[in-house]
Amino acid sequence: MARREILIIPDKRLRLVSEPVKTVDAEVRRLIEEMFEVMYEAPGIGLAAIQVGAPKRIVIMDLAKKDEEKQPQVLINPAILWASEEKAAYEEGCLSIPEYYEEVERPARVKVRYLDRDGKEQEIDASGLHATCVQHEIDHLNGVLFIDHLSKLKRDRVIKKFTKAAKRADD
Numbered sequence: 796m797a798r799r800e801i802l803i804i805p806d807k808r809l810r811l812v813s814e815p816v817k818t819v820d821a822e823v824r825r826l827i828e829e830m831f832e833v834m835y836e837a838p839g840i841g842l843a844a845i846q847v848g849a850p851k852r853i854v855i856m857d858l859a860k861k862d863e864e865k866q867p868q869v870l871i872n873p874a875i876l877w878a879s880e881e882k883a884a885y886e887e888g889c890l891s892i893p894e895y896y897e898e899v900e901r902p903a904r905v906k907v908r909y910l911d912r913d914g915k916e917q918e919i920d921a922s923g924l925h926a927t928c929v930q931h932e933i934d935h936l937n938g939v940l941f942i943d944h945l946s947k948l949k950r951d952r953v954i955k956k957f958t959k960a961a962k963r964a965d966d
């Protein structure tokens with residue numbers, strides 16, 4: 796099977812609102828396996844299904860460092876149940892916006908409910924980079940990118956740069 800490729804802005808599919816997964820079946824698990832291949836190859840610490848062109852509410856993450864054992868996480872139909880008033884700022888990047896990094900402020904801690912890869916309901920409390928990554932990925936499920944949290948000036952500048960690059964690649 797052809798390897799799935801990561802969509803890059805200004806690809807319009809990145810702005811879709813992804814659909815909830817109805818049943819965690821073999822097809823869903825196969826998509827998840829393909830997503831892990833793409834994320835580890837990139838490499839990245841998180842990936843939403845829409846980044847490989849599948850508009851389904853599936854997120855994967857692995858925050859393990861290079862020398863650590865893998866810590867694959869799967870969040871299906873994730874929902875933020877609670878977010879702290881306290882904020883934290885992290886320098887974020889996105890595989891759909893290669894080589895662009897900016898600091899984004901988000902709630903420092905979140906409580907998230909989701910289905911795991913066996914379709915079982917789970918809840919997690921995330922803080923630190925984990926909290927930032929979960930929020931970045933859930934944003935993708937709603938067609939939101941981390942640049943949407945920056946000033947309009949910065950956002951327009953980066954979109955323009957990638958739009959020009961896409962046009963050149965088209966020639």
Ligand code: GNR
Pocket residue numbers: 838839840841842843846885886887888889890891927928931932935
């Ligand atoms: O690999 C990624 N690193 C990252 C760093 C800080 C905040 C969020 C992220 S997620 C990103 C991969 C990605 O684009 N996921 O959607």
Ligand code: NI
Pocket residue numbers: 888889890891931935
């Ligand atoms: Ni991203």
